[in-house]
Amino acid sequence: MSALLDVRDLVKTFGTGEAETRVLRGLSLHLERGEMAALLGPSGSGKSTLLRILGTLMKPTSGQYLMLSQDLIAADDRALTEFRNRHIGFVFQFHNLLPDFTALENVIFPTAVREGRETSQARARGRALLIRMGLADRIDFPATKLSGGQKQRVAVARALMNSPELVLADEPTGNLDRVSAMQVMDLIAQINREEGTTFLISTHDEKIADLCQRQIVVGDGVVTG
Numbered sequence: 001m002s003a004l005l006d007v008r009d010l011v012k013t014f015g016t017g018e019a020e021t022r023v024l025r026g027l028s029l030h031l032e033r034g035e036m037a038a039l040l041g042p043s044g045s046g047k048s049t050l051l052r053i054l055g056t057l058m059k060p061t062s063g064q065y066l067m068l069s070q071d072l073i074a075a076d077d078r079a080l081t082e083f084r085n086r087h088i089g090f091v092f093q094f095h096n097l098l099p100d101f102t103a104l105e106n107v108i109f110p111t112a113v114r115e116g117r118e119t120s121q122a123r124a125r126g127r128a129l130l131i132r133m134g135l136a137d138r139i140d141f142p143a144t145k146l147s148g149g150q151k152q153r154v155a156v157a158r159a160l161m162n163s164p165e166l167v168l169a170d171e172p173t174g175n176l177d178r179v180s181a182m183q184v185m186d187l188i189a190q191i192n193r194e195e196g197t198t199f200l201i202s203t204h205d206e207k208i209a210d211l212c213q214r215q216i217v218v219g220d221g222v223v224t225g
């Protein structure tokens with residue numbers, strides 16, 4: 001394995017003066033390529049904040065962040081957008097699918113918008129990913145007609161569309177029943193094994209965390225275990 005990302009001494013504060021909340025207090029973390037790690041910690045401990053920073057959706061107040069040997073603190077917004085599109089995928093607790101679009105359209109939409117057109121290659125990759133997610137018979141279903149677990153599997157396929165090295169998942173199974181949650185996790189584990197995609201998955205659920213090779217615990221704004 002080789003280094004994927006390294007953050008050092010991350011500090012993130014929200015607000016100023018008396019309203020100041022210091023969420024991250026010098027957090028350091030290293031991820032290798034190919035890891036599948038759970039991110040645990042009490043509510044409000046800063047898991048989502050950390051995922052947003054790692055996803056380059058938010059800058060820390062201070063600290064260092066290197067991913068794939070690039071300095072993502074020094075990078076400007078344009079470089080960050082390009083980096084994110086190429087290297088990072090996201091899955092959220094609420095799938096954020098476009099209701100009027102089919103499963104396939106949802107998977108390829110972000111790529112189509114970015115490239116200004118919908119290519120046949122994108123459609124082929126989108127279809128292949130949906131088949132991989134066990135949704136061969138749902139490819140052309142509108143998103144509204146999918147179950148919660150199916151929607152989340154579409155969201156995983158969408159996150160994988162650009163073959164990112166890293167997928168950040170913020171409570172991806174938080175809204176699912178046990179069977180659907182396990183199905184989503186099995187598919188994530190399969191992609192991790194077969195493609196070497198690195199996953200960092202925040203969860204409150206110990207059973208979900210146990211399915212990951214590594215557990216990272218956040219508390220008091222740092223990694224505690």
Ligand SMILES: Nc1ncnc2c1ncn2[C@@H]1O[C@H](COP(=O)(O)OP(=O)(O)OP(=O)(O)O)[C@@H](O)[C@H]1O
Pocket residue numbers: 014015021023041042043044045046047048049050
């Ligand atoms: N934009 C913001 N402005 C002010 N405070 C914020 C902002 N975003 C997060 N916070 C605060 O930062 C702290 C950490 O929030 P965060 O969502 O990162 O925690 P979490 O560990 O993901 O929690 P949960 O497990 O409940 O989702 C909370 O106290 C929250 O109120």
